[in-house]
Amino acid sequence: MPTQLRTLTPEPTTLSDETLRDFRAEFRGSVIGPLDSEYEQACVVQNGAFRGRPGLVLRCHGTADVVDAVELARRSRLLVTVRGGGHSVAGHSSCEGGLLIDLSGMRAVTVDPQRGVVRAQGGATWGDVDRESQLFGLAVPGGIVSTTGVGGLTLGGGIGWLHRAYGLACDNLRAVELVTADGRVVHADDEHYPELMWGLRGGGGNFGIVTAFEFDAHPLGPTVMDSTVIYDADDAETLLRRWRDWADTVPDEVTTRALFWTMPADPTLPPELHNRDVFILAALYAGDVASGQRVLEPIARFGTPVADLSAPTPYRLAQSSFDVFFPRGELLSYWKSIYLDELTDDAVELVLRRSRQRPHPLTMVHLPLLGGAMKRVDAAATAFGDRKAGYMLSVDGNWLEPSDSARVTEWVRDTVAEAATLPAAAGTYLNFSGDTEVDDAVRRAAFGTNLRRLTRLKTEYDPDNLFRSNSNIPPE
Ligand SMILES: Cc1cc2nc3c(=O)[nH]c(=O)nc-3n(C[C@H](O)[C@H](O)[C@H](O)COP(=O)(O)OP(=O)(O)OC[C@H]3O[C@@H](n4cnc5c(N)ncnc54)[C@H](O)[C@@H]3O)c2cc1C
Incomplete structure (x- = not known):
């Protein structure tokens, strides 16, 4: 049956049976259409608010498949979406009626322990990277949920548990293999295609499809000191200030975050937390366990915890301890973030007040400490842009029923709009943004003075904006 697909113009196009038969003859991965048994599963993405129904899914098996997929898209001017780990908060993991180039069949990771280099295919998750690299006592800075894709997280920056010790994920990216919008395979590093490399360190999925990422890895683990101290929210007024005063002084080995949340009635959690x-x-x-125990010990003494889950922990377990709270496809999410130069008293007041009004138990107010190695990289050195902020305020709207969507989304928007009026507020992190479309003001808030250079790069590599289903930087 001919396949109808959305294109870059308002008019859809039809791929004939003959075109698809020729395509399948070479393609090694899976070609999945709406009538195929795998289709419904292929539509499941992390953010349940954006379960799109693509016209065709091409689940690639290797770089040659990605080249073929791009060629098909280019010839028929198809609307393209690229999926890595499928965790886009902004709904860029899927599309309605377009062509989905799905990299989830490309998750291999290899480690070169002599060089301290980890190579991950474009659809790998951080869990895949940690599993292989920890065999050699190595770690690459990633995120805090192991099912998140290496692709979107790295290309957008990447904050996690190691950004203060070793920088953002994108700062540790040393080379890529990339398929361009005109179907070429490019190997880029700081010597070959240095401008492209600059843009891939924070500029998102705008410049091509990365089929392999090569990272610098760092000795870490297998056991690290991991602290999670749970207090009653009623005590937060004093505790948030104590944490801020402590966090402002910690060494770079420490990455820490404060979170406001309602604990789920999960059977794995102590009943008093439900x-x-x-x-x-x-x-x-990020260092030896004994030092970690000593340095992190104060956070359990800021008040009287309801539970203290701190313990020397296998690094891989620490990396996946939040996974259970983010079941794929079940949560509906709208997040928004803002950087704060400092956690000033007026910021503390706003965070406390807004956290008391969270519109849904699953909605989270998340304050990661930034700085450290991440901050020592000059704003112009990578596309990511300015790194002077000491903190980020990420307002993570999560809920379960579509009937709550408008209410939670509005609350997230209002909270961040109010935070934007704080004198310490500056800029936004696009990986923590639920907005499908970004405008020039948002692009400027994310990339600052790097935006012009990014626009030139986009014009060079993707003048027709084939890769537009992302936090888009339109070509000139
Ligand atoms: C539960 C959860 C936890 C998160 N935790 C963190 C965190 O700790 N730190 C953090 O920084 N961010 C975090 N994020 C945000 C995350 O970084 C972004 O949502 C990111 O886009 C996810 O990447 P992905 O590959 O999984 O997503 P996808 O939806 O697969 O991809 C998103 C977009 O990235 C681009 N892309 C992905 N892979 C490739 C590739 N190989 N080549 C070219 N373009 C590609 C495409 O434009 C794609 O549309 C989290 C998100 C969620 C939902």
Whole structure:
């Protein structure tokens, strides 16, 4: 049956049976259409608010498949979406009626322990990377949920548990293999295609499809000191200030975050935590366990915890301890973030007040400490842009029923709009943005003075904006 697909113009196009038969003859991965048994599963993405129904899914098996997929898209001017780990908060993991180039069949990771280099295919997750690299006592800075894709997280920056010790994920990216919009395969590093390399360190999925990422890895683990201290939310007023005063002084080995949340009634959690509004202080020490125990010990003494889950922990377990709270496809999410130069008293007041009004138990107010190695990289050195902020305020709207969508989304928007009026507020992190479309003001808030250079790069590599289903930087 001929396949109808959306294009870059308002008119859809039809791929004939003959075109698809010729395509399948070479393609090694799976070609999945709406009538195929795998289709419904292929539509499941992390953010349940954006379960799109693509016209055709091409689940690639290798770089040659990605080249063929791009060629098909180019010839028929198809609307293209690229999926890595499928965690886009902004709905860029899927599309309605277009061509989905799905990299989830490309998750291999290899480690070169002599060079301290980890190579991950374009659809790998951070769990895949940690599993292989920890065999050699190595770690690459990633995110805090192991099912998140290496692709979107790295190309957009990448904050996690190691950004203060070793920089953002994109700062540790040393080389890529990339398929361009005109179907070429390019190997880029700081010597070959240095401008492209600059743009891939934070400029998102605008410049091509990365089929392999090569990272610098760092000795870490297998056991690290991981602290999670859970307090009652009623005590947060004093505790947030104590944490801020402590966080402002910690060494770079420490990455820490404060979270406001309602604990789910999960059977794996102690019953006294069920459905309780909590203020969580979490931290990881990127170094030896004994030093970590000493340095992180104060966070359990800021008040009287409801539970203290701090312990020397296998690094891989620390990297996946939040996974259970983010079941794929079940949560509906709208997040928005803003950088804060400092966690000033007026910022503390706003965070406390807004956290008390969270519109849904699953909605989270998340304050990661930034700085450290991440901050020592000059704003112009990577596309990511300015790194002077000491903190980020990420307002993570999560809920379950579509009937709550408008209410939670509005609350997230209002909270961040209010935070934007704080004197310490500056810029936004696009990986934590639920907005499908970004305008020039948002692009400027994310990339600052790097935006002009990014626009030139986009014009060079993707003048027709084939890769537009992302936090888009339109060509000139
Ligand atoms: C539960 C959860 C936890 C998160 N935790 C963190 C965190 O700790 N730190 C953090 O920084 N961010 C975090 N994020 C945000 C995350 O970084 C972004 O949502 C990111 O886009 C996810 O990447 P992905 O590959 O999984 O997503 P996808 O939806 O697969 O991809 C998103 C977009 O990235 C681009 N892309 C992905 N792979 C490739 C590739 N190989 N080549 C070219 N373009 C590609 C495409 O434009 C694609 O549309 C989290 C998100 C969620 C939902």
